[in-house]
Amino acid sequence: MIKRVAIVGAESTGKTTLAQQLAEHFGTVWVPEYGREYTEVSVGREAFFDYKWRNDEFVLIAQKQIELEDQLAKTANRVLICDTDVLATCIWQERYMGAWSPEVEKIAKQRTHDLYLLTDCDIPFAQDGLRDGEHLRQWMTNRFRQELTERELRWTLISGKDEQRLRTAVAAIEKLLNPSV
Incomplete structure (x- = not known):
């Protein structure tokens, strides 16, 4: 049985980079963020900053x-x-x-992961044309921390420079895979 590790955090906190690095390190595959693909294809960069999201889109995502x-x-x-x-x-x-829909919350309750890696917002924000929440990064990080803690999920905070982030993440996953070590 495989272990599932989810990397979560505010935008521009190194989640995708870390996912790629960890997949390479452990010789496995990584799951890309469908919400980003949806935004690129269905919303587009030109319309992104004026786009009005709908609840049904979050259910689909x-x-x-x-x-x-x-x-x-x-x-x-x-x-x-x-x-x-x-x-x-x-x-x-x-x-x-402004709130979670019951449909998305129901899906979330049906799927948890063996480990969550919460990427801290202590690295510079990088604008890529699909990011609009630099001012919300600390709020989002705090929301993730709150939800992970309240749900009593296993999680590790990933902070610092690139090498330190990778080392911390690898150590957390090694502990998950080899609990007796």
Whole structure:
């Protein structure tokens, strides 16, 4: 049985980079963030900053994220690295819509991960044309910390420079895979 690790955090906190590095380190696959793909394809960079999100879009994003994760889990080697999860979709929905919808929350409750890596917002914000929340990074980090703690999920804070982040994440996953060590 593979272990599932979700990398969560505010935007521009190194989640995708860390997912790629961890997949390479552990010789496994990583699950990309479907919400980003959806935004690029369905919303587009030109319309992004004026876009008005709808609750049904977050339901679709949550469902597709689960489907993508389940598909890639079939080819994972011991651990599946997920660049986000449905709990993150809930927090993004709260950010854009003011609250979670019951549908997205239900999906989130049905799928938890063996370990969550919360990327801290202690690195510089990098604008890529699809980011609009530099001013919300600390709030989002705090929301993730609150939800992970209240739900009593296993999580590790990933902070510092690139090398330190990778070392901390690798150590947390090694402990997950080899609990007796």
